[in-house]
Every structure is written in C-alpha cells, then in structure tokens.
Amino acid sequence: MKVLVIGKGGREHALVWKLAQSPRVERVYCAPGNAGTALDGVNVPIDANDFTALIRFVKKENVGLTVVGPEDPLANGIVDAFQAEGLRIFGPTKAAAQVEASKVYSKKLMRHADVPTAEFRVFDHPEPARKYIETREYPCVIKADGLAAGKGVIVCSNTEEALEAVNRIMVREEFGRVAGRQIVVEKRLEGEEVSIMALVAGRTIVPLASSQDHKRALDGDQGPNTGGMGAYSPAPIATPELLSLVETDALLPTVHAMKRARTPFRGILYAGVIVTNQGPRILEYNCRLGDPETQPILMRLKTDLCDLIDAAIDDRLADISEDLLEWDPRPAVCVVIASGGYPGTFVKGKMIQGLDEAAKVPNVKVFHAGTKLEPGGMVVTDGGRVLGVTALGATLMEARTSAYEAVSKISFPGAFHRKDIGEKALAKAI
Ligand code: GLY
Numbered sequence: 222m223k224v225l226v227i228g229k230g231g232r233e234h235a236l237v238w239k240l241a242q243s244p245r246v247e248r249v250y251c252a253p254g255n256a257g258t259a260l261d262g263v264n265v266p267i268d269a270n271d272f273t274a275l276i277r278f279v280k281k282e283n284v285g286l287t288v289v290g291p292e293d294p295l296a297n298g299i300v301d302a303f304q305a306e307g308l309r310i311f312g313p314t315k316a317a318a319q320v321e322a323s324k325v326y327s328k329k330l331m332r333h334a335d336v337p338t339a340e341f342r343v344f345d346h347p348e349p350a351r352k353y354i355e356t357r358e359y360p361c362v363i364k365a366d367g368l369a370a371g372k373g374v375i376v377c378s379n380t381e382e383a384l385e386a387v388n389r390i391m392v393r394e395e396f397g398r399v400a401g402r403q404i405v406v407e408k409r410l411e412g413e414e415v416s417i418m419a420l421v422a423g424r425t426i427v428p429l430a431s432s433q434d435h436k437r438a439l440d441g442d443q444g445p446n447t448g449g450m451g452a453y454s455p456a457p458i459a460t461p462e463l464l465s466l467v468e469t470d471a472l473l474p475t476v477h478a479m480k481r482a483r484t485p486f487r488g489i490l491y492a493g494v495i496v497t498n499q500g501p502r503i504l505e506y507n508c509r510l511g512d513p514e515t516q517p518i519l520m521r522l523k524t525d526l527c528d529l530i531d532a533a534i535d536d537r538l539a540d541i542s543e544d545l546l547e548w549d550p551r552p553a554v555c556v557v558i559a560s561g562g563y564p565g566t567f568v569k570g571k572m573i574q575g576l577d578e579a580a581k582v583p584n585v586k587v588f589h590a591g592t593k594l595e596p597g598g599m600v601v602t603d604g605g606r607v608l609g610v611t612a613l614g615a616t617l618m619e620a621r622t623s624a625y626e627a628v629s630k631i632s633f634p635g636a637f638h639r640k641d642i643g644e645k646a647l648a649k650a651i
Pocket of ligand 1: 448449
C-alpha cells in the first residue's frame with residue numbers, strides 16, 4: 222500500500238518514519254514535507270490545504286491511506302472532501318474537528334458531558350466580557366474562539382492583562398476577524414500539565430502512552446509560549462490512577478456526547494490535562510497528535526501504526542484493547558532545536574551542519590521540522606522549530622544524555638534549545 226502523510230513538521234516526519242516501517246507499506250509520500258520526510262519518504266510539493274490537488278495526486282498514484290498531521294486541514298474539512306471521493310483517510314470530519322477549532326464548542330461540549338474543566342463564560346462583545354473579568358477574584362485565561370496558529374490562548378496573571386487580552390482578540394482582532402468573534406473567559410488553573418492522546422473511533426477509545434510537553438521558549442519554563450520545545454514519554458505524573466480518571470471522566474463522556482450529537486469523532490483525540498490539587502482538569506482538546514509529543518511516543522510504539530489506523534477507520538478498534546498495544550518500556554526524550562528569534566520573527570535558509578554525526582549517536586533519531594533539502598543535498602532551516610532530536614534510553618537520564626549528545630553535534634547560525642528537557646520528570650524519579 223502507498224500512504225500519504227499531510228503536513229511538514231516534526232510530527233509528520235515521525236509519522237512518515239513510523240509508517241514506512243510497516244511491512245504493508247510500500248511507499249510513504251508527504252505533502253508538502255521537509256528535508257527529513259524527503260529522506261525517509263517521498264515529498265510531494267502540494268500545500269496541506271489544497272484538497273483538489275491532493276485528491277488528484279492520491280487518485281493518480283493509487284494511494285491507499287492518507288494520514289493528516291496538523292489541525293488546519295482537518296478544521297477546513299479535508300476528511301469530508303476525501304470521503305466524498307471515496308478515498309481512505311484518517312482524521313476527524315470538519316464537524317468533529319470543532320473540538321479543537323472552536324474553543325466555544327469545546328467548552329460547551331465539556332460542560333454538556335460533565336467533563337472536569339475550568340469554570341468559564343462565553344462572550345461575543347468586549348464590554349460584557351470586561352465587566353465579567355472585573356468581578357472575578359482569580360486570574361483568567363482568555364481564548365479566541367477560532368484557530369490562531371496556537372497563539373489565541375492568553376494566560377493572564379491579573380485583571381489588567383485579561384482586559385488587554387480582550388482588546389487584542391476582539392477589538393484589534395490580532396488573531397483575525399473570525400477567530401475573535403467570540404471569546405471564552407475561564408478561570409486559570411494551577412498545576413502540572415500532561416498530554417493524554419487516544420485513538421478514537423466513535424465510542425471506542427484506545428489511549429496512547431502519556432507524554433509531557435515544554436511549552437515555554439526558555440529554561441525553567443520562562444519566556445514566551447511556543448508550539449513546544451521538547452517532550453518526553455512516558456510522563457511520570459501520569460500514574461495509572463490519573464490515566465484511568467482522564468479516560469472515564471473526560472475522554473469517554475466526550476466521545477459519547479459527540480456520537481450522540483451525530484458528530485462522532487474518528488482520529489486522535491488529544492486531551493491537554495492539568496493536574497490540580499482537586500484532581501485532573503481538561504484545559505483543552507486537540508483533534509490531532511501533539512507536536513513534539515508524537516516524536517517520543519512513536520519512538521516507543523512497537524505496534525504497527527498502519528494496523529492501528531486501519532482498525533480505527535474500519536471500526537475494529539474495540540478488538541485492539543490497550544493491552545494489545547506494544548510499547549518499548551524505555552523512556553524517550555525529544556529536544557527541539559529552534560531558529561534564533563522563535564516564536565517571534567526569525568530568518569530562514571541557514572545551513573545546518575552535523576546531522577550525520579548526530580544520527581550516529583546510538584538510539585537517536587533526528588526528526589526534521591522546519592528544514593528544506595537544497596539541490597546537492599544541503600539541508601537548510603525553513604521554520605521556527607527546526608529539528609526534534611529524539612532518543613531512547615534505559616532510563617530517562619540515559620535518554621536525555623543521548624539526546625543532548627546528539628544535539629551538541631548539530632549547529633546552524635542562531636540555533637537555540639532548552640537545556641532542561643525532562644528535568645521535572647527526573648526530579649520526580651529521584
Ligand atoms: N505540543 C502541543 C500541541 O501539539 O498542541
């Protein structure tokens with residue numbers, strides 16, 4: 222079978238790498254891909270949102286399965302477009318992708334399904350939102366309703382910051398007119414965050430291994446929020462008790478409510494969980510795999526990913542209980558190397574050196590994100606997050622040491638990375 226992966230980030234490189242290992246897969250294409258997917262698969266220069274061109278390509282090449290990485294094409298209806306042509310694709314429909322694409326839909330769904338989450342109100346005008354914020358006795362989080370490239374969630378420390386967030390989203394429309402039409406104002410919760418993802422088909426869910434992201438740009442969780450500067454799996458905070466609570470109190474009621482509402486979810490449901498003193502609470506849902514969490518998770522997955530996706534598409538997920546999923550017991554750590562200036566402005570086209578040396582470090586895989594293959598084989602930077610250097614190790618400490626050894630071999634002008642990926646988990650293990 223030929224497979225097509227849609228997207229061009231580190232998550233998509235990990236998907237290409239993993240799917241290519243399936244004995245059933247003859248070739249993996251990636252549209253549009255990066256330098257890493259060009260090495261482990263075959264790149265196709267089609268934009269992730271150009272559904273007409275993607276469908277034409279899939280038909281011409283007789284691609285048997287399409288796997289969608291990012292949220293944008295899902296929210297724009299790529300699954301509906303492919304299914305209308307009778308093509309096999311993995312991911313939620315446009316209606317089900319609202320669980321991520323609309324923060325208002327997502328919070329109302331959580332309330333309806335009685336999922337533990339922060340208390341909230343929805344506003345479609347700035348003035349009532351301001352009045353509400355001024356009467357709160359706690360810090361708030363202000364969320365633009367629509368997708369805003371991960372920037373539409375503003376975590377505020379005081380009333381002034383929250384009022385400014387309302388202005389940014391609704392008055393100045395910094396995240397676009399549509400995204401700022403409605404906002405969610407919710408109570409800011411305190412605790413440690415963990416990512417819990419599950420394969421879902423209708424009412425059936427199969428949770429994947431837990432992971433933890435590092436969202437801030439700088440060491441010690443300082444600096445601006447990013448797409449994620451590193452991750453590890455498993456997350457020690459995700460005890461069996463915690464995972465079971467998230468499954469029974471959040472994931473299951475959510476997918477049941479979606480099915481009842483005739484918007485069944487099929488794909489990966491990602492719960493952003495915060496572990497508070499009162500127990501786990503759902504911060505948000507995403508309708509796809511996390512990036513960079515996917516990189517360490519897929520390094521540890523031993524089961525054929527193609528079989529899992531097929532089971533979800535064909536409604537056979539109930540046959541694949543959690544115990545049938547095989548995981549490498551060794552932890553994996555991913556350290557992201559980013560372009561200087563990220564998550565703000567940065568320059569592309571910097572020559573990357575040391576990739577071959579890094580690849581020689583045992584138990585390491587260098588996943589590419591914002592990279593481009595130039596004619597002649599030179600690899601240059603092409604985005605904010607450039608590489609996700611991922612390593613397995615007998616212990617978290619060993620995985621971390623190998624990842625950082627490989628990171629030390631790689632250089633490009635302006636490169637930076639966090640030096641403390643996995644430290645929180647290590648502190649817990651001691
Ligand atoms: N790493 C966070 C996300 O994928 O949304």
